[in-house]
Amino acid sequence: MERTRVDWESGSWTREPAASRADDGDLVVMAIEGSDWWRTTHYGFVHDDGHALVSEWPTDAAVEVTFDASTLTGLYDQAGLLLWAGAEQWIKTGLEVSDGVLHVGAVVTNGVSDWSLAPVPEWAGRLVTIRASRGGEAGDAVTLRARSDAGGWRTLRVAPFTAGAASVGPMICAPMRADLEVRFTEWAFTAPDADLHEDPPIR
Template sequence: MTYTNIPWDKGTWTTAPVSVQEEGEGLRVGAKHGSDYWEKTLYEFEHRDGHALLAPWEDASAMEVTFQLSSFTELYDQAGLMLWHGPEQWIKAGVELNDGVPQVAVVVTDGYSDWSLAPAPEWVGQKVTIRASRQKDAVIIRARSQSEGWRTIRVARFPYASGKQAGPFVCSPTRAGLEVVFTRWVLASPDADLHTDPPLPSERE
């Protein structure tokens, strides 16, 4: 498994955050109150003003983003990895605070959004890594915390052969003042197989 760091300044924001500050090797991002991504389903509204830092993403690589959960305190505080083909074709995968519990959350959008959640209360205050790797017409999305191994959290259709971008995202639908620290943004070797987990840090070459 090989890893290549992506410099923070190589990405382009879909919507500029309230604040951006490099801290050592990390990046602290302040989200705008009301920022989100969602298309129509159930709520009927369209939100396209979340903050995603995007760089080109090709099929020959996976992408991983790591961030800290310590600042997640309010309903729908969220951050993670955005996969982007256009304003109505995207997937956001990460952690979202819902009913006081960190939830592994994925929203898959192709004109309309859907939303899946899985509680992860043991992840409170930890660093979390989200990973995406495309195979055929789909993307395999995995997540892990600093204290445990990978979970496969979604296999979703993402059939775009070109024009794909990906990178860290943060949204704050319900409050002002959310700041999330991203500690890592890398390209990695793609998944070998759906049922073969990528290596953990202690196993890397």
């Protein structure tokens, strides 16, 4: 599969953000305060009002989104990818500020949510790419990876994702503030991972 850049205009919002604009080929998005996705676990509440610009996800493809992490400074500020199969089956993966530190991680939801994360303070202010791959032998799963523009891929998670039809695209959430703005620089579909233990190419 050849790498195919997705036009911002071809996606549809799960929820319209406070503002969005094209800027020299990039997409700049401002989140609404209180926006988030979470389902039940630990906290007991359901949030389903984050912002994601999604399009149909081919069943044998990887997706990558790149964004500028420099504006992620407030508690629970988030940006990355949303993988959406329905209200009770979805994954959000990317960067999030927790306890004053930038983390990379994922929330995997199958009926209820779980959360995994790891600190990456060295990624602050860098361009970060989040990747999700399915297809091939991983027909019932998705492999999540991330990297900054200063290094190679890190494997974040291999998670169940059994949906056939699904949509995917860049996401942003701002649970705690009204002025989070994130610049997304690329959204692309590309060939799925050749092997779980083999890093995909860096482009």
